[in-house]
Amino acid sequence: MRVGIFAGLTVLATLIGGTALAAPPQDWYGTYAYHEALGRDGMGAGAATFIDQRLTLGPKACRLTAQGYQQDTDIRCTTTPRGDGLQISFVSFGDGRVENQYGVRLYRPGQPLLLLTRQGGALTTTWQGYQPAMKGAPSGTFFHKTR
Numbered sequence: 150m151r152v153g154i155f156a157g158l159t160v161l162a163t164l165i166g167g168t169a170l171a172a173p174p175q176d177w178y179g180t181y182a183y184h185e186a187l188g189r190d191g192m193g194a195g196a197a198t199f200i201d202q203r204l205t206l207g208p209k210a211c212r213l214t215a216q217g218y219q220q221d222t223d224i225r226c227t228t229t230p231r232g233d234g235l236q237i238s239f240v241s242f243g244d245g246r247v248e249n250q251y252g253v254r255l256y257r258p259g260q261p262l263l264l265l266t267r268q269g270g271a272l273t274t275t276w277q278g279y280q281p282a283m284k285g286a287p288s289g290t291f292f293h294k295t296r
Contacts, residue, residue: 172208173228181292234266
């Protein structure tokens with residue numbers, strides 16, 4: 150009985166802590182970045198706008214962040230191997246809630262956000278529940294491994 154309670158508490162602590170329940174395969178560990186250029190604001194004459202998106206994968210972490218022009222997002226995620234790819238799914242926002250800072254539920258827990266696949270030397274991103282600011286192609290070479 151004590152073992153069952155301990156196991157349940159361990160799973161609960163893992164969920165609350167935002168740690169992915171299933172770590173990605175070790176060859177996926179690292180930081181991936183996508184610098185999304187949005188063009189210029191102010192009818193093309195203003196400052197260049199961008200969003201830096203970063204995906205961090207490790208033995209106890211899956212985190213997707215987006216910071217830049219009108220964007221400050223922190224998502225806790227989980228990973229699931231899918232053939233030669235890795236499915237990234239929503240767990241919660243960085244504060245542990247499933248609603249964003251405005252109280253809006255954008256994703257449901259377990260919802261696929263994006264799929265990364267390796268094709269030759271390239272990393273292909275297939276957008277799912279999570280979308281870049283400039284909606285365009287549903288898949289392509291966006292993220293690249295930085296470390």
